[in-house]
Amino acid sequence: MEIAVESGVRPMEMGVGMGKNQTLICAPIMADTVDQMVELMHKAKFKGADIVEVRLDHLKSLDHRPDIEVLIRQCPLPTLFTYRPTWEGGEYNGDEESRFEALQLAMELGADHIDIELKAAHEFMNFTRGNKPEKCKIIVSSHNYEYTPSVEDLGNLVARIQAAGADIVKFATTALDITDVARVFQITVHSQFVDRQVPIIAMVMGERGLMSRILCPKFGGYLTFGTLEEGKVSAPGQPTIDELISLYNFRSIDTDTKVFGIIGKPVSHSKSPKLYNRAFKEDGINGVFVHLLVDDVNKFFDTYSSPDFSGFSCTIPHKEAALARCDEVDPVAKSIGAVNCLIRRLDGKLFGCNTDYVGAISSIEIGLQGSQNGATHTGSPLAGKLFVVIGAGGAGKALAYGAKEKGARVVIANRSYDRARDLAELVGGKALTLAELSNFQPETGMILANTTSIGMQPNIEETPISKEALRNYELVFDAIYTPKITRLLREAQEAGSKIVTGVEMFIGQAYEQYERFTGLPAPKQLFRDIMADY
Missing domain, CATH: 3.40.50.720 (NAD(P)-binding Rossmann-like Domain)
Structure with missing residues (x-):
């Protein structure tokens, strides 16, 4: 699959011999007390999470052995223990020895994963003398809250994380532009499907990085994070578990999934994913429809040029700029001077039309x-x-x-x-x-x-x-x-x-778009039923 087209980057190709969706949904558990955490763990299982991240740094107090024993014994799901210091975006502001002791105890008492920061990994490995139960996997992580580095720098980062003794590589960057996500996809794909390296968790934080969290299964990510409630996130831009499973059909996404989306700025208000993802599921279409916060239309289409990025709705303020980017435009759209629907043909060319x-x-x-x-x-x-x-x-x-x-x-x-x-x-x-x-x-x-x-x-x-x-x-x-x-x-x-209301226009323009996207008749009654509550 071709994703990124930038200096020094070779486009990626995917689609042969790839696996189905094995990506886990991990629920961050953040609370003041152990009892509250246990309650949230059961809520996470009920909502459909596969694993929980126990954020020890959010506890108001921690009595190492008894508290960690309770958290492991009473958790209904596999566990990932994180004790994040303030210098890496967490809440812990104590001494490193006490932090290391807690993580070592978690390993010994039956944790399935522990997370240690790259900056502290060498010191932690010395502290534990490399001893850990075979069951427990060590995630070595790095977080960049400022930007997303180049592909070369990300590759070097992954190599340093591996060399630090990671069983699983994790890095999170920050999206200044939606095209930053493509570099992370490249690294994930290369690590999983080319080099066959250790499992990788790769996220791009912020609203512009949202699709990095949704499309993990397509690009080989080990897990993604889904919150229990909207707004209660452990890092910027996390969707909820409900959104991943019910809105984006996360369990159905695999390496062959076609990507569709709504291009706009702002865009998070759009109900388009509710319509199309539900219809995709009912019609058996292997596709996912996502929100795409785009600043520069030309940069976006230069970067995501693969036929796997198959179709786009387009909203304010990009309808005129998107028309200029099309290789072919419907005569009506050309007369109007704007498009709100773009189809990526198999040869990579863009066709634009206007259903507004x-x-x-x-x-x-x-x-x-x-x-x-x-x-x-x-x-x-x-x-x-x-x-x-x-x-x-x-x-x-x-x-x-x-x-x-x-x-x-x-x-x-x-x-x-x-x-x-x-x-x-x-x-x-x-x-x-x-x-x-x-x-x-x-x-x-x-x-x-x-x-x-x-x-x-x-x-x-x-x-x-x-x-x-x-x-x-x-x-x-x-x-x-x-x-x-x-x-x-x-x-x-x-x-x-x-x-x-705009709901009537929204439903009306969506009929033709769905037919353009899929070649199937629009499920008109379904669209009306979905929008009945809005």
Whole structure:
């Protein structure tokens, strides 16, 4: 598999003779007391973890032998004992001899794994004189909380960890860009499938490194970490056990799994993984759909150029830049000037299309008709309507194009008048600044469509137009679906307008994307059922 394309890096090739998913899910156990830890261990088993990491440094006090005996004896899962010092991102601030004694005791009393930092490994090995039970595996770890080193430096790091006496290699780096993850994938694949070295745990911390945690089984990782509860993490960017198993279908990921994802900034709010991963599972598709926090579209596609990275949804603010990156573009998307769906063909080339306008326009037509049929035999209910689009980005272009095609008169309102004017000229419409919108009241019965992020979580009290001005609109649509009812929609309802939520557009645009991704009919009722709670 080709992942990284950068100076001095040879693209990786995968796909022959690889194993199935043997990657463990490890739950970090962090609590003030031993009793609380034991309770959390049983919770971890119930949730589906394979192993627990016992973070001794989080205990308020530790009576070495009796406490460690209880933790091992009462744990329903295999154990990994960690006693992380503050100098490596942990909570322990005592002397090293006491720390080493606790880890040695854990080994002797039946721990399955212990974790010692690379900086302390030599000293620890001398302390134990190299004696350890055969059952216990020593993980030697290194954490970089600042950045992700080069492939060469990561390779050297793995060699130093091995030389320190590791049974299992572990390193964690920090993602400054999502492309940093590719270097870690390269090292993991090379270690497991080329050199056949010791098992490796390799993570990239932070939101940009999320896929390193989800795709461990694809690239040969020994384990990944899943938290018991959202927000209670032992390192930045950890998903929950529930998310790994139920959202990302972690147990089904293997070396042949195709990777799909939503490209955006921000992107963590997107519900796309909920739709596609559930549908993949029900349709028997060996694929996983992940959140991809992308800063630079060109850099992303240069790096993840393999056919194994098979398809992408695209959201704010990358829809126009993604179009420029495509090798082939659907004529409608080319007219709109933006794509929201990209398919990687077997030859590595990217095909782009736009499903936004179909999802949005059809949901607005249905809202106007008050039925599930949308347009009537006499044509679209949008014909002749004054259709005001807020925003001149990718989604704004899609809505403006779709409204024009349905016979509406289009007005573009945007913070930048120049961008509004450019789009208005393309669709034969009128341009306004956003500041002028509240005073724009040429007629009643208009349609308003917000395609910007104004009002999206966490800024839910923002709105692009005054409540008073909303009385002139028959229907108000908001492309945002987090929250489902934005301030704009709430105030539109109060002003007497019909409303259409971004959930309707989201579901509508997802139908065609799923069919593009898989070649199968979209599970329309399933998508509606999943989104019913949003």
